[in-house]
Amino acid sequence: MYAVQYADHGGRDVVEYAERADPEVGREDVLVDVKAGALNHLDVWTRKGLPGIDLEMPHVPGCDAAGVVESVGAEVTRFEPGDRVAVTAGVSCGECEFCRDGEESMCVDYHIIGEHVPGVHGELAAVPEDNLVAVPEGVDWETAAAAPLVFQTAWRMLITRADIDPGESVLVLGASGGVGHAAVQIADVAGAEVFATASTAEKLDYARAVGADHAIDYTEEDFAARIRELTDGRGVDVVVDHVAGETWDDSLKSLAKGGRLVTCGATAGGRPQTNVNRVFWNQLSIVGSTMATPGEVDDVLAKVWDGTFEVRVRERLPMSETARAHERLEDREGFGKVVVVPDSEYDD
Structure with a gap:
């Protein structure tokens, strides 16, 4: 597959769109055929390098994406091939005092897909089942990809x-x-x-x-x-x-x-x-405040899916132009989110 990646921290010039091995799918993972991803300032900070976070290189960035389930691991129960899904990037341990109290975003071992572990800006992404939400028919891929984190x-x-x-x-x-x-x-x-x-x-x-x-x-x-x-x-x-x-x-x-x-x-x-x-x-x-609990995610995305909230997309680019997408964020151009689409899906 092709994916956005960089082999070292630095300026926008480190970002490339290159071929790499398909992601491995664990027993609790879902393999997603990515239709769109969205950028956040977190992607810029991760590219530049965050203190205390030692990434395995080359790193695939991206914490927002949406697409179609390609396959599922042996222990996955909520999704099956063909389902429409979006990524919600916060990963909690499920065992600490905060997780037990329903405050997963305060988890002592909280980490974020795309920041601490490989992200989802590629043609395929392997995502834990718990980090996916269903996307109703009729919701376009750009909206589904751009909504969850913000x-x-x-x-x-x-x-x-x-x-x-x-x-x-x-x-x-x-x-x-x-x-x-x-x-x-x-x-x-x-x-x-x-x-x-x-x-x-x-x-x-x-x-x-x-x-x-x-x-x-x-x-x-x-x-x-x-x-x-x-x-x-x-x-x-x-x-x-x-x-x-x-x-x-x-x-x-x-x-x-x-x-x-x-x-x-x-x-x-x-x-x-x-x-x-x-x-x-x-x-x-x-x-x-940071991120949200699963219940909060469900509450707000229900209002995105039904049109109560509108996701503004300032620009849609192929993933091979992700460096330009970073530039748009850093220069604070436009209003709303910047979306990147796998080159194989890009039709503009």
């Missing part, structure tokens, strides 16, 4: 960890990205007043189209000051910040007293300075 992440952030209520106000930073455009929609459907930041007029228009009540160009305005203006000095109840870096202090400034900042990542830098005085004086909560 929508489960945003759902857990807002519904479980931030526990938003109807009528609350939510600010979503980076609303044009995968997690951002999912978070805008989830907050809107949950009944929140949604504020969103983005960097161009086109991205702001898209944010409004998917549910933002207010859209702020952070390249033109101090978004914290604008939030104070729009809320008559109060601030918002919840900030969704997966950016960190230089935005962190402004995120805290944007919160009302008793507000919650929920974070799942740090695309602009993972060690921002925190104004601790602001945190304790305004009684703020800083809440971490």
Whole structure:
């Protein structure tokens, strides 16, 4: 088969689309004929090299994909050849205290397909049965591939960890990205007043189209000051910040007293300075979140499959152009997800 891979960490030039052996299928694995994959910033970080993660090289990246079941291992019971499936990338041990309590995404041995172990951006992928969800007929492959990681992440952030209520106000930073455009929609459907930041007029228009009540160009305005203006000095109840870096202090400034900042990542830098005085004086909560439990995945994907939530795809490329897909993510071009398709399936 052909797959996206790289033999060393580095820039986009290390990414290639090359022939390699078909994946081995274990007793609890499902062999998937991949029809589409989707990129996340996680793919960029993994390509560059993450501290403490020693990958077997050459590494196949990719934690989002969808396709048709080709064959199943001897102990697989939920799927059979011909089924339509999508990958949900979080792998938990199933035995620790968190897994026993139904909090699998807090597992002490949690790892992610494509980050810690081989990914799914190839013509074929062997995936544990527990890491697949059924995809209904009528859902296109790009939607099925692009939805799982970002929508489960945003759902857990807002519904479980931030526990938003109807009528609350939510600010979503980076609303044009995968997690951002999912978070805008989830907050809107949950009944929140949604504020969103983005960097161009086109991205702001898209944010409004998917549910933002207010859209702020952070390249033109101090978004914290604008939030104070729009809320008559109060601030918002919840900030969704997966950016960190230089935005962190402004995120805290944007919160009302008793507000919650929920974070799942740090695309602009993972060690921002925190104004601790602001945190304790305004009684703020800083809440971490990552991925989701299987039940949360089922809940949010049901709303993707029925059309409640829309997966925006900014570009569809053949897998042989995955380096270009990385460039699109790094340059923050467009609104929504970038999808890659095996060259053998690409028809544009």
